[in-house]
Ligand SMILES: [Zn+2]
């Protein structure tokens with residue numbers, strides 16, 4: 001039994017290159033990744049007092065509409081996301097679950113008064129996408145400064161880390177994927 005990692009653009013045309021992202025996800029996880037269009041009701045996620053979007057509601061809607069062959073489903077948005085205990089989040093994932101979401105909103109230079117830089121935005125988004133998907137495969141935060149599973153609270157911290165797993169996280173991920181996908185999965189696919 002194999003599955004796919006679907007990437008669902010949720011809000012507005014985005015400057016990010018979706019194909020670059022799905023190809024990178026395919027190569028990091030050794031699982032085919034494809035874009036997918038779904039209707040997400042953003043009104044339900046919007047908090048009018050904070051004027052932000054509750055990421056957990058977006059995860060719930062992704063899960064409800066996920067195709068049968070979904071191994072993981074990743075929402076991609078440029079809305080400002082939050083969870084109630086935090087001021088904002090770059091993204092949210094279900095630890096060991098199927099769904100994750102990431103936002104470009106706080107990854108854009110413009111938000112910090114700097115000139116737009118689409119390459120930098122793309123690089124940041126890739127790191128956060130891989131990071132949140134890593135959580136869905138049970139990976140926790142990692143102390144290795146270069147590891148993509150390093151926690152990032154500020155955008156500068158995203159820039160310091162790499163977009164790949166350290167050896168320890170990579171080994172753990174390979175074990176988890178092999179459990180999930182059985183004999184169909186080979187380490188060689190990384
Ligand atoms: Zn995290």
Ligand SMILES: [Zn+2]
Pocket residue numbers: 142143144147148149150165166167168169170
């Ligand atoms: Zn690591």
